[in-house]
Amino acid sequence: MLEIKELHKRYPTGDPALRGVSLSVPAGQVLGLIGPSGAGKSTLIRCINRLVEPTQGQVLLDGQDLAHAGRQGLRMARRQIGMIFQEYALVERLTVMENLLSGRLGYTRFWPSWFRRFPSKDIQLAYSLLERVGLAGMENKRADALSGGQRQRVGIARALMQRPAFLLIDEPTASLDPKTSRQIMRLILTLCAEHKLAAIINIHDVVLATEFLPRIVGLRQGMMVYDGPATQVDHKVLTDIYGDEDWSSITDRLAGNTSTIANDFDDQMASLAAVG
Numbered sequence: 001m002l003e004i005k006e007l008h009k010r011y012p013t014g015d016p017a018l019r020g021v022s023l024s025v026p027a028g029q030v031l032g033l034i035g036p037s038g039a040g041k042s043t044l045i046r047c048i049n050r051l052v053e054p055t056q057g058q059v060l061l062d063g064q065d066l067a068h069a070g071r072q073g074l075r076m077a078r079r080q081i082g083m084i085f086q087e088y089a090l091v092e093r094l095t096v097m098e099n100l101l102s103g104r105l106g107y108t109r110f111w112p113s114w115f116r117r118f119p120s121k122d123i124q125l126a127y128s129l130l131e132r133v134g135l136a137g138m139e140n141k142r143a144d145a146l147s148g149g150q151r152q153r154v155g156i157a158r159a160l161m162q163r164p165a166f167l168l169i170d171e172p173t174a175s176l177d178p179k180t181s182r183q184i185m186r187l188i189l190t191l192c193a194e195h196k197l198a199a200i201i202n203i204h205d206v207v208l209a210t211e212f213l214p215r216i217v218g219l220r221q222g223m224m225v226y227d228g229p230a231t232q233v234d235h236k237v238l239t240d241i242y243g244d245e246d247w248s249s250i251t252d253r254l255a256g257n258t259s260t261i262a263n264d265f266d267d268q269m270a271s272l273a274a275v276g
């Protein structure tokens, strides 16, 4: 369970980027974080694992406050938090396998990893994840020879190499075509369900978000202005989050998603309640 309490971030250069955001994400829940450019989505995601230092507030992962954790505590906690980035953040000249194994670096002593001698169980895990993300047989390809969709699959597999409990996912489909975007969203959700992972997905595409993610959180100017089911994202909610606009082309498409999402949301809440 992740609990964010009254989180604030003010960058040294300017206005506050987060103004008292509170949010809890139960184990196993995947939620979509939406909001206009500059609303603070990336800042929120990065404050969770302290790639960005929060100014004030708490980030409790299973009760441990990461916002105030010391170096060692933060290092251990970061092992539990996998990250998937928009631009994939792969090492271009390394192979797919080497990129995956880099996800285990936090677990391997420095010298063996320097010489790239990884335990065989890590290599087996990498092969099974490659198969799972649809990249079987591509382990020796260099990252720079892959398509955008394939690169994102490597990014997903690499994050899972950590065996995380939580995933932070920053605009995973921003550089992808619509079909590949949907495949990647489906893959992320399937893998989260299989590995019982919770996740926050920062995503610009509202239609994609509401189609795949039962719970939506909306940020505006560093504040949370919506937290609820995707089915209730309507004209008013979109206006609260993004400001005045004719939202009918989006709300028409959202209406088409409604029945599936409502069922998913109810199912997810029921199964989370059952787990306690």
Ligand SMILES: Nc1ncnc2c1ncn2[C@@H]1O[C@H](COP(=O)(O)OP(=O)(O)OP(=O)(O)O)[C@@H](O)[C@H]1O
Residues within 6 Å of the ligand: 011, 012, 013, 014, 016, 017, 035, 036, 037, 038, 039, 040, 041, 042, 043, 044
């Ligand atoms: N490193 C930084 N230094 C100073 N200000 C920053 C920095 N990073 C972000 N900001 C500011 O913080 C605010 C929130 O930015 P952030 O990138 O978190 O928004 P976002 O919702 O992720 O936007 P986008 O969707 O465009 O990526 C913005 O006003 C931005 O200019």
